[in-house]
Amino acid sequence: MSSIVTFGEIMLRLSTSTGTHFGNAVSFQAHYGGAEANVAVNLANFDHDVAFASKVPDNALGFAVKRHLQKYGVKTKELLFGGNRLGTYYLDSGVGERSSAVIYDRANSSFASVQKMEWDFEQLFENVNILHVSGITPSLSEKLAEITMNMVKEAKKRDIKVSFDINFRSKLWNHEQASKVISNILPYVDYCSAGKMDAIYLLGIPENLSGQNDTDYYYQKMHEKFSNIQVFYSTNREVHSATSNTLQGTLWKDGKTYLSKVHKLEPIIDRVGGGDSFSAGILHGLLTGADLNYTVSFANAYSSLKHTIYGDCNPFTVKEVENLMENGSAKINR
Secondary structure: OOEEEEEOOOEEEEEOOOOOOHHHOOOOEEEEEOHHHHHHHHHHHOOOEEEEEEEEOOOHHHHHHHHHHHHOOOEOOOEEEOOOOOOEEEEEOOEOOEOOEEEEEOOOOOOOOOOOOOOOHHHHOOOOOEEEEEOHHHHOOHHHHHHHHHHHHHHHHOOOEEEEEOOOOOOOOOHHHHHHHHHHHHHHOOEEEOOHHHHHHOOOOOOOOOOOOHHHHHHHHHHHHOOOOOEEEEEEEEEEEOOEEEEEEEEEEOOEEEEOOOEEEOOOOOOOOHHHHHHHHHHHHHHOOOOHHHHHHHHHHHHHHHOOOOOOOOOOOHHHHHHHHHHOOOOOOO
């Protein structure tokens, strides 16, 4: 299998139980996760050779993160120790018409406080085929934006494919800040997770008034602006309530859009990590040379299954994902 490195922050997530508001919470469920860490775990789950590069505190929580990653088969040689604290965020789990809410407590974390490039490129990129990062990392500080930029440039110098998930977070930066940084990164990207809202609000693509299908239009326009990007992908999610959604995967390559079937997600147990599962599913398909119809269908089924379990990580096997793709039902598999 291919060798991959992902770069970003891993945090401690503390979630309320379903039906409990922040103001009434007396206990929280604890999970470790973060966009790039989740992708690493999910790809390792498919037997890819994956390393996660990050920085955590030199204390019990930092070592718990290391054990968490190793438990799923992720290599931790690029996980550095130091700094003051592990980033944390709180999730108020929504239900019905009450949406979920996030409170970040990640300022001055070990990773967010990085002030120089602490990873050696020769070691980091040894025998690596693909680098995966997201827009969350450069949003954390100007220094991390600079480090991310240098990292993708160095990867391209070494003929390493760059995968980038725009992953815009309004609580971390605004559209203007994100647009400036992301527009500088995208000329070095090969595979990009970006949808309609990213195209309009971050990449300056005019809204579709042409009558053309939205999915085709925005992918085409983004490719005209960044012709180096070989593959675009994203999901179309229709939200009926916090615990009832429909999800369809889309993938664009060589001027053609590929669509998965629509999955009905009800009830949603935990939505966090669903997008990371979709990204991992797409990368798995690309890295194994799978048919593109299969790839987008696999990624969407994998993401759909993630919504049925707690935590950021997706433990479902290729066989289990393909079973959902083929059978498309919740009948007991005897």
